[in-house]
């Protein structure tokens with residue numbers, strides 16, 4: 469690795485430009501991501517690469533920003549958010565805007581467009597044939613040009629559609645070889661632009677960042693320092709119409725906001741919505757952390773729990789990147805290769821299971837989950853995933869057993885702590901989810 473001075477300087481600048489405080493203690497990751505760019509530029513000296521950036525090469529900064537940002541997303545992420553949007557928030561906004569027939573919606577950190585396009589699908593369903601009589605500004609913004617190009621293309625691999633039932637896929641997308649292309653009527657509803665959300669904190673934020681009826685800023689601020697994240701959320705409050713709503717991701721929900729923020733959960737909408745009528749305040753009127761934790765369907769970085777784990781972490785990071793980019797066959801190949809090197813890594817077997825689920829192979833997914841659990845009996849998230857798989861396969865007795873194991877293991881843990889592979893879901897939240905699922909099965913533990 470090059471002299472720490474260059475990496476330190478680069479880190480400071482990356483954090484200042486992108487807000488990604490996340491890199492403060494991730495020198496190795498930042499080095500690897502920027503080294504890829506260094507090699508792409510044909511340079512062999514890291515110091516020379518940092519100097520190039522310090523000379524203000526804006527094109528290279530854009531490329532580096534693409535490389536250091538994390539674009540994990542998928543359609544209809546957090547089903548409870550989408551239930552709230554479909555059943556309460558959007559119908560209320562539509563009713564309130566009947567006279568003007570206009571809606572302004574902003575998806576911040578929209579990545580490959582899965583989030584704003586999910587909104588487009590819901591809006592079309594709600595408005596029906598009326599949709600053409602409405603002026604809908606549905607804006608997706610992101611700092612990364614690369615993801616914005618993907619968003620404009622509207623072409624997705626199975627990974628971005630991993631939680632969408634097959635008949636919905638067929639309804640909203642056209643199949644093109646290994647890809648799904650979002651139908652034109654949904655694509656035409658959104659427009660995408662390069663934005664840096666940090667501009668909200670500048671003395672002169674863009675004038676057009678105002679009057680939004682709905683803002684989604686989910687899984688963007690998790691990479692920021694808590695203080696900056698809070699400042700941005702409070703600034704977003706000023707971008708909302710007086711009766712507008714703001715949705716944050718579940719990890720952002722742990723931030724402490726000013727007293728002006730009214731938290732609303734999707735199960736408590738009617739009461740919380742009463743607060744909308746209150747005199748204007750300079751912060752979000754409605755802020756939605758998910759009420760039910762998102763089930764850990766997606767990949768997450770590995771926990772460093774054994775000697776092998778550092779190597780496994782590198783492999784898993786790469787597997788995750790490939791999967792995020794829709795290259796899930798490459799992700800499967802890499803996972804198989806990592807497993808050959810580390811056949812006793814419970815985490816790798818867990819990832820292997822997810823990838824089998826993506827390729828609709830529940831038999832292999834089940835076998836991989838059982839291997840993960842055999843190797844790590846206390847792997848709570850793997851037990852939960854197995855329970856969900858059993859439910860999906862109609863094997864209720866086994867589903868019940870797995871979910872009861874989740875509850876038993878969860879009881880012995882700190883309820884506030886985050887679960888390995890749980891994407892920020894806490895022990896308590898996963899326990900609550902398992903309890904609900906057991907209740908639905910008629911078997912409250």
Ligand SMILES: C[S@@+](CC[C@H](N)C(=O)[O-])C[C@H]1O[C@@H](n2cnc3c(N)ncnc32)[C@H](O)[C@@H]1O
Nearest residue numbers: 537539540541577579610611612664665686687
């Ligand atoms: C993890 S993705 C979240 C995607 C989507 N909102 C969701 O929840 O599924 C985070 C996105 O935020 C973008 N991002 C990161 N820093 C940003 C910034 N300073 N301004 C705007 N977008 C940013 C990244 O490029 C990335 O696409």
